[in-house]
Amino acid sequence: MYASKTLLKVAVLLLGFSLSSYSTSAHAVEVPLTINAQQNSLNASVELSALVSFDISVQFENAVGLTPQNMTLEAHLLNLADPDILHRLPNSLLTTIPQAFPVLISISPDPAKGFAFSGAYTIEIYTKSLHYTEGTPLRLFHSHNNGTFADITTMTGSGSYRVRGNGGQFSDFIVLADLRDTNTIIQSKLARLQNIANNSQSLLAAGAYQVLSDAIDNVSIAMNSSNKGQALSALEHLIHLLEADNGTIYPDVWRSSNDLNNVRGNLISAATTLRFSLRIE
Template sequence: MPIDAAEQLDYLARIVDTTAPRTRITRLPRHALAAMACALVAGPASVHAGSVVVTIIDGRKAHADIALPAPGGGSYTAEFEIEFDNPQNLTVACLGLDADVLDATEIADVESRMPDVGNQVIDGAFPVRVTVEPPVGCGLQFDDEVHVEYHTIDLVYAPFSPYRLMKAPLGLGFHDVTGAVVSGSVRARGSGGSFSEFVIAKTLVQDYAGDADAGYDALEARIDDPAIGLSAQLTLQADLDVSRAAFDAANYAQAIARLDDLDLHCAALGGPALPNTWRSARDLVNAEGELVTLSGNIKFALGRLDGVP
């Protein structure tokens, strides 16, 4: 019996490999699904389609292979990986990971939400956004911070790279969550206590001291959260104060070491004194994950100031 177009699109959107030992699903852009549906009706044809293939590894890591068609021909390719601490219900469906190519209007929107508008832009060589938006009722949950790596060969790495890993709540302002940028060609690493949108942005004029100073302000404001217990606040504030004093004295290695202490204290305090759980119901604030993310981004700026490329 003939299959109508809607049924074909639904079928193609659910291509699942059930023979592999890992959970795998391929998500295709709707325009690509439509083209493939037409091909099913018209007969064999050459279809240039994009895909986002998500694999769950060992129950604690999600890996996405991304290949999306570029407007002028060819494709944008990337790998996106998230590593979790103590995840529950980590499945492809519960993760809700997808990617899209930004058009001119979307690029303008994303750039308007950057922390340093006008100085942080989307490189035309890689205008790809990854969105991680777990369904509310799926039960995904994790502790502490997630570790994120966004890797593409479409951007060229150079020492003291201007590229940054940016993260934003869906439709809201982006924040720099970069912990490292290494070769491969560009491999941007960071962390987070929540989701949703991720992009690699290019910083036109780099100001590491200004970034570190702003990062300390953001970290101090986060520590003041009344959801964090008083003893935990005092401990973390002491770590921050010592680190900032070292930064002010241009002792960047010492400033990093004291932030390492803060990270260790965050790990030890995680729980009732320092909320450290995120879940898809969005009813908890993962303060521990956000603090460690802020700390990691400050350490990135301090490392640059100390000559680390």
């Protein structure tokens, strides 16, 4: 087993917790990062203040160039009224930053280095700053390239709060309290799944796109018929279809130069978080 540790710079933006504070002072904190290249994983423990800390882990299906020199992780304590964040939320009134954990996490592999991964990574965040309760609205959101944050949650649990998600590309992660109507959340996740498929059509063979489109249509038809069991069954079929591929049918590589579309990883992320929301409905 190969394991290496480095001191990874984590930028901590001390903007405070009040809605009116706009201090822009910042200082860097060095945090140990553990990378296990053989197990395709990275881990870090981050302490931003006496009250805000978390552990983060990322597990890849397969990765190349996974070294401390190739990875940058930044964490920021956010102002709850930061307009640069609020305009990226799905709904600035109903998706809100928790006061106890106003944290933005950014993972940015060096574009000049040779890092790449295939399929979907799994990311997990554990924090004692939040507490899990049954029915909690706390969810893990992801944004790529400063875009709108999207819910990628696949699991929430206790101890004190643990959340897991997956994805096919990097950038920013944030925990939000999502108070939107359940049906709105589910429909937005279905729309994301459909959009990823539609935007990937030019990268797929005609037959492969048709199979994918039909599988998503089966999910949509069942959901629109309020047949939850059938919708979950159709989703399981879609997820199995994607997980069984090795990149031959659905392109599945993302690299730090950000010039490849990880179709399979992005579809798996959208499908599995939709499954999560349907299961807890």
